[in-house]
Amino acid sequence: GTENPASEVETGQSPPEKPKLVKCRSPGKETFTCWWEPGADGGLPTNYTLTYHKEGETLIHECPDYKTGGPNSCYFSKKHTSIWKMYVITVNAINQMGISSSDPLYVDVTYIVEPEPPANLTLELKHPEDRKPYLWIKWSPPTMTDVKSGWFIIQYEIRLKPEKATDWETHFTPKQTQLKIFNLYPGQKYLVQIRCKPDHGYWSEWSPESSIQIPNDFPVKDTSMWIFVAILSAVICLIMVWAVALKGYSMVTCILPPVPGPKIKGFDVHLLEKGKSEELLRALESQDFPPTSDCEDLLMEFIEVDDCEDQQLMPRPSKEHTEQGVKPMHLDLDSDSGRGSCDSPSLLSEKCDEPQAHPSKFHTPEGPEKLENPETNLTCLQAPQSTSGEGKIPYFLANGPKSSTWPFPQPPSLYSPRYSYHNIADVCELALGMAGTTATSLDQTDQHALKASKTIETGREGKATKQRESEGCSSKPDQDTVWPRPQDKTPLISAKPLEYVEIHKVSQDGVLALFPKQNEKFGAPEASKEYSKVSRVTDSNILVLVPDPQAQNLTLLEEPAKKAPPALP
């Protein structure tokens, strides 16, 4: 506090203001320095003194050295420095008017350690042969730190950056006094700084900047590494080539399996080349129906059966009875009319006396109906009604939009769009059992299912039609056939699938054994049912068959059945 306040008023002089101890620092845990801030001097010359006493002692000492640490400082040499002891330090400002003392500062040297920055920072560019070039940074521990004996434990931090850059790249080193920097940009001038820290204490100031210029031709990478990489790649390539050569095809196949070419069972290209259409078609018979577009022209003639006198159902030797069991019809028909000829062996036939079941009628309805649902033309041809309804063999023809193709009883997958199955509900009903169609919803594919495309489309569409037919034929075959209701305006168009697409055989009694439509999944044809008579012919010229009670469960595995063409309405 101040003394003699009275004189302050008189002379404008006063005792000095209380000084303030700013900080004390020890650079090496062996000495330390304290600095203070003087207050106002009160208009008189003022002296400052620093006094202290140590923990556990009562004796008060004065600062041993006011000079070494600069103005307003007190330096404690080694002799006067004790570690792990509290110093209670006070600074006093004295002038003529009085003395002012600062607040005491409690200092333990252990906790005020702040070293000088590291010394002797040197930068050197090194470019050893066969190794990457680098910048070699070296330095020494700061002054007044005894690192060797372990009294002072130190760690360093180096930072560097290209001159123009804003961000520093920093590196820590726990003890060593050198550092190697790789990945420098050539042509740049780098600035480097370093600082250090004791194991317990404050970081030093950053050293002054050192700079170094990286020459333009400074190699960033070392070439030997790239040579190595190149050789390695070459070796790998060679190995791969060798492996491919050895394994060859199998490897390539493994990686790039060959795209299977389209195949039509039974379709022998060579036969086609030879021009033997008959053989070709024969070969095709055993395959799934419908024939390819190539055969379309050949099949065009098979639509109508005009004159059924000599029609006979000829068991077709089918080469292979595939699951579908649908065979294309024999193809020697008129090519123009699109009407099946009675010679067509695949027709169910007995003598067709009455051409009423006229192919022409059964001819694919053209015109609007066809347009509307060209695909779904199923025509049931009535067998020549030689008898009074017995032994009538329904002919089933499905007309595609072209109306020139035999509709072949096919497995769903084979029901190509070109074969449309008309609502031969009866036929369907007659058809024994479902064709086991996979029957997807026909309705949807109604439009698409039996397109008048030449290509054989399998799968869904066929299935779709199948389903329709199946649906139509789900009910027990009976007399009361329900003609398939025309879906959209065409009576001929219906969703009712034709069930029986295949004439297995015709017995002596004129019993027609029909094969249910086969699911493509089914291998051999399943038991066929026999129909011995046609119960009636509907308006749309669909034959309704009556199953033959006698021979219901014929299984025909041996003979490849002929496929009954769907009857044309």
Add this chain to the structure above:
Amino acid sequence: MDSKGSSQKGSRLLLLLVVSNLLLCQGVVSTPVCPNGPGNCQVSLRDLFDRAVMVSHYIHDLSSEMFNEFDKRYAQGKGFITMALNSCHTSSLPTPEDKEQAQQTHHEVLMSLILGLLRSWNDPLYHLVTEVRGMKGAPDAILSRAIEIEEENKRLLEGMEMIFGQVIPGAKETEPYPVWSGLPSLQTKDEDARYSAFYNLLHCLRRDSSKIDTYLKLLNCRIIYNNNC
């Protein structure tokens, strides 16, 4: 000397322990670690010192942080420091107080001093944890560190005993160590007095952990590195 540092130290310690275990299997002395005490195997002195130095460093970091936390929260403007002078129960131990004195102290003496300090802190550390737990509003920063220090202290004591056994074979006596009797003041009802007692304890802990750390690092450089760290 902050929490980051201490967690760094912790992970470094863990890493060191793992690495030491690996090293010990192929280490300089080429003898495996002996988890069950001395027998057929012997940990190398260098590894023992390395481990001990790391633990002592860690303990001092934790102690400093704990003290600073307490000071910040409970001791501002209270002038506890004045009461803390001369309050450490270990001040009777004749520990060197500057570098020259330390360098002139024989390593046996230094090691005994270290052991004495470590042993004399077992008890206060145990009570510190208990009492800090009971302290109302004790921040986790203080409590967790107290618990950690207590554990590490035990570990360091074990390590030091092993080092002692190797450096001074045959020395089996246990020197007497100062006993702490500050428990009542930790439990006093007067809050200020109690906080003052805590302050003292933490202040002394910080100091003694610094002593142990410094002496060990000195010994490490002297014995293992031949004064050429």
